[in-house]
Amino acid sequence: MKDFFKFMFASMLGLFIMSVIVIFVFMGIVISFASSMEKDKIEVAENTLLHIKLNTEIVDRTPADPFSGFDFATMEPNKSMGLNDILKNLDKAARDENIMGIYLDLSGVYAGPATILEIRDALVKFKESGKFMIAYSEVYTQGSYYLASTADKIYMNPEGMMDFHGLSAELMFFKGTLEKLDMDMQIIRHGKYKSAVEPFMLDKMSPENREQIMALVDGIWGSIIQSISGSRNVSIEELNRVADGLLIQNPEDAVELGFVDELKYKDQILAELKTLLNIEEDDKIKSVTLAKYSQAPDPIKKRPNRKNxxxxxxxxxxxxxxxxxxxxxxxxxxxxxxxxxxxxxxxxxxxxxxxxxxxxxxxxxxxxxxxxxxxxxxxxxxxxxxxxxxxxxxxxxxxxxxxxxxxxxxxxxxxxxxxxxxxxxxxxxxxxxxxxxxxxxxxxxxxxxxxxxxxxxxxxxxxxxxxxxxxxxxxxxxxxxxxxxxxxxxxxxxxxxxxxxxxxxxxxxxxxxxxxxxxxxxxxxxxxxxxxxxxxxxxxxxxxxxxxxxxxxxxxxxxxxxxxxxxxxxxxxxxxxxxxxxxxxxxxxxx
Known part of the structure; x- marks a missing residue:
């Protein structure tokens, strides 16, 4: 019996020591990897394309954690990029002689309307540099098309899709659920428009809430189509007509209605990019992603006054x-x-x-x-x-x-x-x-x-x-x-x-x-x-x-x-x- 306990405790101790060693080795690898990510500065080569693909959530400030959004189950990164760094990079790219243009590779854009507008304004300002910008997607959502409308040319896959139907606000109400649970929500509020409590006391919007929500969606939609109208030279009335009738039902409709310039496959887009970059057909496109470009130094050496x-x-x-x-x-x-x-x-x-x-x-x-x-x-x-x-x-x-x-x-x-x-x-x-x-x-x-x-x-x-x-x-x-x-x-x-x-x-x-x-x-x-x-x-x-x-x-x-x-x-x-x-x-x- 003594030998049994001796071997059992020895095995437990060995397992514990091995676990500690594995943890420290893993953490050493992680720290080394994170440190290399932080120090990995890049140099942008001449005649480089800035590749923008906004397929992760856009937050206001880039997380400091290099593993933010990292999926340890699949070992794949999915880090959010901050609006602060997106704006800095677009401004930097406009002044960078090695950046020749932007390729907007868009599908969904995971951000709110004001954030999308700030990025859009930064893209419009980038165009003042005289550099080219083209957009391509297999599927355009309303948010991604809103950004893409700034481009010199908008392309879509010949079998692709475009969603353009206007805005709606969908509110969820829990009154029925609470009634089924015999739960009473005791509510005290000030303000006839203070509708935060309405999902718990009503089964639909109050007239006051409907009034303010209609004003919100009308205001946001009006801003969006005004911007698109200016960029694409399509009247606001026409944009609303298209949205009302769900008139973009296939890629050809998008071209005919002036939303898209041409339908192209990806290989044709790459060929056009090579032409814009003035390189041969067999040459490889030199490109840098927006996230990677954050690690590039500012092309104009500045010595800011650090006392301010x-x-x-x-x-x-x-x-x-x-x-x-x-x-x-x-x-x-x-x-x-x-x-x-x-x-x-x-x-x-x-x-x-x-x-x-x-x-x-x-x-x-x-x-x-x-x-x-x-x-x-x-x-x-x-x-x-x-x-x-x-x-x-x-x-x-x-x-x-x-x-x-x-x-x-x-x-x-x-x-x-x-x-x-x-x-x-x-x-x-x-x-x-x-x-x-x-x-x-x-x-x-x-x-x-x-x-x-x-x-x-x-x-x-x-x-x-x-x-x-x-x-x-x-x-x-x-x-x-x-x-x-x-x-x-x-x-x-x-x-x-x-x-x-x-x-x-x-x-x-x-x-x-x-x-x-x-x-x-x-x-x-x-x-x-x-x-x-x-x-x-x-x-x-x-x-x-x-x-x-x-x-x-x-x-x-x-x-x-x-x-x-x-x-x-x-x-x-x-x-x-x-x-x-x-x-x-x-x-x-x-x-």
Whole structure:
């Protein structure tokens, strides 16, 4: 028996030691690989083609983690590229004598309407360099065609497809589900347009919600077809006629209607590229991808004044209290980043990039406090992305100037509270009942296993009204409007950027680049460096989380659910939401 235990423990020890060795060897390989990726600078050869293929999600800021999106099951990379680097690369390519042109190899474009517009504007600016740009795809979605319409020539596979049917907003309602579960959602809100709670209390859009959503889709679609019309010389009326009648039913229709210049196979596209590059038929095309081009040095050697900095603070995702992450706005982390920029004497101006549907009203107020303090000491500029609404607008309203896209979704000045009552669910479905022993009359206040009393609802309503009044006060002060004026355009109403400009919620149309240029102008500096904040999470910590399974469930769900993953995120958010919420009711995607 002693020998048995001796050999058993020896085997266990050996297995443990071997496991530790394997882990360290693996981590050594990973660290070596990651280090080589970081240091792998490239030199762009003469007569090179910039190959742009936007087939991964476009985020506002490129993740620092070299393994971001890496699928360890298939050992294939799928890293997202940030809008910040896409814009830098397009500007760099326009000035790079070795880059002769751009090949837009497009299918789907995974980004919101404002992000796509910023990339489109950068492509239009690239064309000012006089270099060529052609687009090709087997299948054009509306988003990819929106980008492709900037090209000198648009080509499509002879057996390909084009989707051009206009925009629709599809909202999901859970009232019927809650009724089947005998679940009561207790809702208190301020604002007749504050429709974040409607999926839990109605089975279709309210008239007010339908009004604002129609304004959103009409505004975004109007901006898209106006841009396409200008690039393709097709009237807006004709574009709408095509969309109304689903008139592009085959590739020949796309050519006849002026959407596409010619139908070609891939080998014919490669032959045309060789002609444009002025190389022989047997020569190999020298090309570089957009991601790889990030590692190329700027062709024009600059010596910026490093004593002058413009801080770019990225506030991305839903707003919560605490630390947050690169994808979630934590009040503690973002406040610290703004404070760091404010206290840095070398930082002459601050640009905060906001892409958020909102979230916790309290967390939003914590961040706004730092915005106000910073704006008293140096220029503070807001750059709105696809969404800067509700809490996202709350943290932006005190800035010196607000830039947004005509397709940005903003406003939603309103607040809400939502408390589920699971008493009947637990009783009727599971046979579980609850009883209470309380020291005070309202000790079980906001329990999810009993209905609120009339007095408790009155108390929560008071919270909601106080937060709304504070929200309106901040907007009134920041936008130099009266309380009544803000309340009139508030009430939880969501505005598309083009309309938000008309009602005074934003100051100017423009993206991240325009915001930075303006910040430099008002700060009185010509030469400067950018300081991006907050500091991104350590890539090796993130890798350890992935290996140890801390992020594996989310990664698996994202991979399995695809575009439907956002529905899971929506429900998960409301499950974890705490306190009064200033949150947009929906997310907008174009495809």
């Amino acid at each position: 900095k413009i801080a770019v603070v990225y506030a991305l995702g839903e707003i919560v209290s605490g630390k947050g992450s690169d994808e979630i706005i934590g009040s503690e982390r973002i406040s610290k980043a703004i404070r760091k920029a404010r206290n840095d004497d070398k930082v002459k101006a601050i640009v905060m990039r906001v892409n958020s549907p909102g979230g916790s009203a309290l967390a939003s107020d914590v961040i706004l406090r730092e915005v106000k303090l910073a704006s008293q000491e140096k220029p503070f500029i807001i750059s709105m992305g696809d969404v800067a609404a509700s809490g996202g607008y709350y943290i932006a309203c005190a800035a010196d100037r607000i830039f947004a896209s005509p397709t940005t979704i903003t406003g939603s000045i309103g607040v809400l509270g939502m408390i589920p009552n699971l008493e009947e669910t637990m009783k009727d479905k599971l046979g579980i009942t609850f009883d209470y022993a309380m020291t005070n009359k309202n000790s079980n206040f906001m329990s999810t296993f009993r209905p609120l009393t009339g007095y408790q609802k009155k108390v929560i309503t008071g919270y909601i009204e106080d937060v709304y009044d504070t929200f309106v006060d901040h907007v009134s002060d920041g936008r130099d409007m009266t309380w009544a004026q803000v309340d009139e355009i508030g009430q939880g109403r969501v505005w598309v950027g083009s309309d938000a400009y008309d009602v005074g919620l934003i100051d100017e149309f423009g993206g991240l680049t325009a915001s930075i240029d303006y910040a430099a102008e008002v700060a009185g500096i010509d030469s400067y460096v950018l300081k991006e904040l907050p500091e991104q999470e350590d890539p090796f910590e993130e890798l350890f989380k992935e290996i140890m399974g801390q992020a594996s469930v989310e990664s698996y769900l994202k991979g399995e659910l695809g575009e439907n993953y956002r529905m899971y995120q929506y429900l998960k958010y409301w499950q974890n939401a705490k306190g009064v919420q200033a949150r947009l009711p929906y997310d907008i995607y174009i495809n």
